[in-house]
Amino acid sequence: MSDVLIRTEGLRKEFGALVAVDDVSVSIERGTLHSIIGPNGAGKTTFFNLVSGTIKPTAGRVYLDGDDVTNIPVHRTIHHGIGRSFQITNLFPSLTVLENVRLAAQATGSDGFRWWRSHARFTDYVSRAEEVLTQVGLVERAFDIASNLPHGDQRKLELAMILAPDPEVLMLDEPTAGMAAEQVPELIALIRDVQTSGDKTVVLVEHNMGVVMNTSDRITVMAQGAVLAEGTPDEISANEEVKVAYLGSLYEDLG
Amino acid sequence: MSLVDLATTRKPWIVRHRLLLLGVLAAVLFPFVIAIVVDGAPISAVWENADGNAKFLQGLAIEVVVLALYAMSYDLVLGVSGLLSFGHAMFFAVGAYSLGILLKSAGLGLVPSLLIVMGIAVLVALLFAVVLPRVKGIGFALVTLGLASVTGIIISSSEFKDYTGADVGLQGVPSPDWLNPTDQRFRFYLVSMGVLVLVYLLYQRLVDSPTGKVLVAVRDNEDRALMLGYSTFWYKTFALIVASMTAALAGSLHTLYQPIVTPEVAGLGFTVAALLMILIGGVGTVSGAIVGAAVFRLTEFYLDRWFEGLSNLLIGAGYILLVLFLPYGIVGTWRTRSNRIGEGRSRLARLLSGSKGE
Ligand SMILES: Nc1ncnc2c1ncn2[C@@H]1O[C@H](COP(=O)(O)OP(=O)(O)O)[C@@H](O)[C@H]1O
Ligand SMILES: [Mg+2]
Numbered sequence: 001m002s003d004v005l006i007r008t009e010g011l012r013k014e015f016g017a018l019v020a021v022d023d024v025s026v027s028i029e030r031g032t033l034h035s036i037i038g039p040n041g042a043g044k045t046t047f048f049n050l051v052s053g054t055i056k057p058t059a060g061r062v063y064l065d066g067d068d069v070t071n072i073p074v075h076r077t078i079h080h081g082i083g084r085s086f087q088i089t090n091l092f093p094s095l096t097v098l099e100n101v102r103l104a105a106q107a108t109g110s111d112g113f114r115w116w117r118s119h120a121r122f123t124d125y126v127s128r129a130e131e132v133l134t135q136v137g138l139v140e141r142a143f144d145i146a147s148n149l150p151h152g153d154q155r156k157l158e159l160a161m162i163l164a165p166d167p168e169v170l171m172l173d174e175p176t177a178g179m180a181a182e183q184v185p186e187l188i189a190l191i192r193d194v195q196t197s198g199d200k201t202v203v204l205v206e207h208n209m210g211v212v213m214n215t216s217d218r219i220t221v222m223a224q225g226a227v228l229a230e231g232t233p234d235e236i237s238a239n240e241e242v243k244v245a246y247l248g249s250l251y252e253d254l255g
Numbered sequence: 256m257s258l259v260d261l262a263t264t265r266k267p268w269i270v271r272h273r274l275l276l277l278g279v280l281a282a283v284l285f286p287f288v289i290a291i292v293v294d295g296a297p298i299s300a301v302w303e304n305a306d307g308n309a310k311f312l313q314g315l316a317i318e319v320v321v322l323a324l325y326a327m328s329y330d331l332v333l334g335v336s337g338l339l340s341f342g343h344a345m346f347f348a349v350g351a352y353s354l355g356i357l358l359k360s361a362g363l364g365l366v367p368s369l370l371i372v373m374g375i376a377v378l379v380a381l382l383f384a385v386v387l388p389r390v391k392g393i394g395f396a397l398v399t400l401g402l403a404s405v406t407g408i409i410i411s412s413s414e415f416k417d418y419t420g421a422d423v424g425l426q427g428v429p430s431p432d433w434l435n436p437t438d439q440r441f442r443f444y445l446v447s448m449g450v451l452v453l454v455y456l457l458y459q460r461l462v463d464s465p466t467g468k469v470l471v472a473v474r475d476n477e478d479r480a481l482m483l484g485y486s487t488f489w490y491k492t493f494a495l496i497v498a499s500m501t502a503a504l505a506g507s508l509h510t511l512y513q514p515i516v517t518p519e520v521a522g523l524g525f526t527v528a529a530l531l532m533i534l535i536g537g538v539g540t541v542s543g544a545i546v547g548a549a550v551f552r553l554t555e556f557y558l559d560r561w562f563e564g565l566s567n568l569l570i571g572a573g574y575i576l577l578v579l580f581l582p583y584g585i586v587g588t589w590r591t592r593s594n595r596i597g598e599g600r601s602r603l604a605r606l607l608s609g610s611k612g613e
Pocket of ligand 2: 044045046087
């Protein structure tokens with residue numbers, strides 16, 4: 001039985017003359033890990049921006065669980081259960097690791113305007129932050145300033161910040177970008193674990209084909225803004241058009 | 256010890272506020288010490304408000320309190336929330352003139368006047384807030400500068416001379432007998448100090464609260480704060496309202512204390528004064544505003560007395576050295592017990608260019 005959680009309908013985004021996302025209609029099923037792959041400039045990040053409300057489409061709609069969420073303001077996205085991470089690290093650089101995650105946890109509560117009480121009294125957010133930092137293995141660095149972390153740890157922090165509010169959908173834009181190769185499997189295993197144990201829906205952009213083929217339930221291939229193919233990992237690796245257009249040598253590497 | 260314990264356990268209130276408590280004690284003792292040591296007068300000279308150094312220096316301290324409240328409100332806007340406003344003087348000027356007009360022309364009592372002034376302060380803050388979503392960074396600076404300039408023009412305009420005194424200034428504002436700045440100097444001094452302490456504690460609370468943490472997040476990376484789910488507009492509006500009320504309170508004290516209020520209080524120069532005070536104390540530290548106001552007013556006063564014509568030059572040079580070599584200000588440097596000059600300079604540059612985040 002198919003249970004569609006995110007559905008886009010004719011999604012289109014133009015930047016001047018450039019069509020970054022061109023008539024993209026995808027359905028992402030609840031509880032699956034759905035990867036979006038495609039060469040650089042294919043429009044994957046723009047697609048993420050459209051679904052998470054960071055930018056508004058030129059045309060088309062986004063539905064979440066049947067509700068039209070196309071034009072909700074960006075700060076409402078998380079309240080609809082969509083958490084989104086960034087390809088380019090996007091943190092609070094001068095705050096501590098803990099405070100970055102604590103802020104992410106606090107955002108989903110309703111205590112933001114309790115200006116007369118110390119934030120330390122709201123221990124729920126701190127314990128949630130501790131929980132998530134333990135999960136991603138950053139708890140020892142809790143009191144470090146975010147901008148002082150090595151790149152790999154910044155990626156983990158980025159992930160921790162979207163885990164903290166416990167969203168139903170995790171949209172991860174190249175979560176392993178720039179990470180040392182030996183750290184990648186660990187992070188992917190963590191994502192997979194969060195997804196299966198919490199019955200979450202994960203939308204993943206990832207360049208490592210081994211990772212994509214091994215972990216995805218479904219794959220959408222984008223090229224030049226449009227959807228080129230969609231299917232299970234087996235179907236995608238067997239797709240001649242995809243091989244020609246994109247996988248090419250990468251695919252051979254897989255062996 | 257768990258992370259939660261580490262992050263949420265605090266020293267007792269009295270330990271955290273020991274400097275404040277010492278400061279309050281010193282402030283209360285100060286007039287008596289001056290009366291005895293400098294004036295050679297009996298301690299009763301203080302509550303009898305006898306002329307002398309004790310009375311004069313209390314007056315200077317009242318001016319410092321007015322400036323400290325004003326600078327603290329600017330620190331909330333710029334230092335904590337990262338909003339580059341060049342029109343902050345408007346908050347002060349509206350408070351100063353509104354109170355003066357309500358007391359003098361409308362003949363209202365002090366308490367109802369102050370309540371109305373606070374209401375007006377909220378409206379002025381909302382005027383700034385309307386601009387917020389439309390212009391960012393330096394654009395916000397220019398629009399707020401424009402709003403303050405218009406205020407200055409209205410205040411100086413001869414159309415409203417009967418109310419504002421136009422470019423001559425507002426004079427003859429009646430002060431209540433119980434709070435007369437001359438006859439009841441000591442009481443006025445204690446009331447001002449009390450107001451400052453209360454506002455300071457309130458600000459400490461605010462900055463440490465969930466709200467204050469979001470304001471800092473907005474300063475650091477507003478887009479990320481939005482993505483996390485914070486409606487940053489309302490947080491910034493909140494900061495502007497609190498700051499406007501505080502600056503209006505400072506302006507009100509100014510009007511009550513000074514025999515004359517002039518249109519300069521709406522000018523860019525007076526916003527720059529707020530900036531200088533928080534630079535001296537440490538941008539974003541809150542308590543730095545008090546230290547900065549004291550240093551600012553006292554250097555201005557004594558350099559003027561000792562060097563006359565040269566004083567402005569010396570003050571200017573002092574500020575340049577300060578920004579270059581003590582970018583975290585006095586309190587900021589003291590807190591971290593270190594002075595990372597390069598990092599501090601780029602932090603200031605980021606704040607003052609109106610661009611947030613990396
Ligand atoms: N804000 C923008 N303004 C103009 N062009 C953009 C913008 N964002 C993305 N693009 C362009 O849209 C295309 C798709 O980019 P992107 O979505 O980042 O691709 P991907 O994430 O698949 O590498 C690229 O050609 C890129 O240059
Ligand atoms: Mg991308």
